[in-house]
Each structure stands twice: as structure tokens, then as C-alpha cells.
Amino acid sequence: MEYNTQKNKLHLPEYGRIIQQLVERCKQLSSREERSEMAMAIIDFMGQRNPQLRDEENYKHKLWDHLFILADYDLDVDSPYPFPTREQLAEPPKRMEYPKLQGDFKFYGKSILQLIEKAIELEQGDEKEALIEVIANNMKKSYNVYNKEHVTDDVIFRHLKELSENRLDLTGIETLEKSKIYYTTNNNNRNNNNRNQANNRNQSNNKRRHNNNNNNHKNRK
Incomplete structure (x- = not known):
């Protein structure tokens, strides 16, 4: 039995070993035309396996970059985008400039x-x-x-x-x-105050009616 630790390293584990093996197979094809055709098919497959990428801007470009990373930066195919280098991906992102507001505002x-x-x-x-x-x-x-x-x-x-x-x-x-x-x-605030005053008046009127009814009932007795 072959364990995962004995297999080739997954350069992008989120794509799984199947896509990694397809990329390795693509690299072994002798014809550039065949490699390019298979690379296009792999890109489509990668998009199907990760549909959430389609919501991102330039997702096709990102898939081609991922394909090149999966190939360990060694893939001779026709690509619609330039492939990144190890140095470019290893470069830390530029520091974001936060907006500066005037004074203490x-x-x-x-x-x-x-x-x-x-x-x-x-x-x-x-x-x-x-x-x-x-x-x-x-x-x-x-x-x-x-x-x-x-x-x-x-x-x-x-x-x-x-x-x-x-x-x-x-x-x-x-x-x-x-x-x-x-x-x-x-x-x-004004509407709330008016509403509270109206509720208080209604409660007072209801209490007054209740007391009058009780008094009338006692008088009849």
C-alpha cells in the first residue's frame, strides 16, 4: 500500500491529487499542441471543482497561475496569460496605505x-x-x-x-x-413623546370610566 507521505508533494492541496496527477501527465506529453490542449481541459476541470472562483475577478487568469504552480513552474504550453515566476509569488505584498483624515476628525x-x-x-x-x-x-x-x-x-x-x-x-x-x-x-423623539402622552391619557380615561362604573353599581345596591 502506498501512503500519501510517499507520493509527490501536492503544490496546491485544495485542488486534490487527481488534478495534480493530470498536470504531471500533461508535462509528459511530447507535443506542445497536445500539452496545450490538455492544459485547457485541466483548466476547465479546475473551474468545475472550484466554482467559487468564478465569482472572483479575473478568475481564468488565477486558474492558469494555479496550473503553473501545480506544474512546479515547469510547463511548456500555450497560455493566454504570462506565467508567474517563483520570485514574483514569493515577493511579499505591498503595504496598504490607509486613508488619512484631516486633524482629529x-x-x-x-x-x-x-x-x-x-x-x-x-x-x-x-x-x-x-x-x-x-x-x-x-x-x-x-x-x-x-x-x-x-x-x-x-x-x-x-x-x-x-x-x-x-x-x-x-x-x-x-x-x-x-x-x-x-x-x-x-x-x-417628538412622535414618541406624543405617542406616550396619548397612551397616558387613554389609561387615565379608562381608569376614570372604571371608577364611575363601580360607583354607579354601588349606588344601585
């Missing part, structure tokens, strides 16, 4: 900066003012969540002016109603 997030740039590009009008209100609303929510404290509109306006490098100033837009900032939350 990291809690606003990168999306706020992108929205600010979009608002700056827009011409003066209703669309620009509506976007500015959305930006200020989200800034206020982010500030309250991060700092766990209430913030006034003036602070948000000052931060917005600084983040936009003085290119966006809420105080300079006459038609913008500052009361709209955080308007949804205020409305929700």
Missing part, C-alpha cells in the same frame, strides 16, 4: 470626505443644499456616537468648514434651514 470616516468633495463640485442649487444637509446630519450622528455627548450645530458647521478647507460653509448658504439638521431624530 477620524470618527467622521472617509465617506464624509468623499461626500464633501462631491458637494463642492455641484453647482449652487437645491441638489447641493440637500447634499450638504445629508453631510451635516451624518457628521452629527457620527460625532454623537464617537464622543458619547451632544454636539451643537455650530460645532458641526465649523468642522465641515475645516474638513472642506474653507470651500464649503453652511453659514454662507442662506436658504439652508439649520433646524433641518438632525431633523429626523428630533421628529422621532
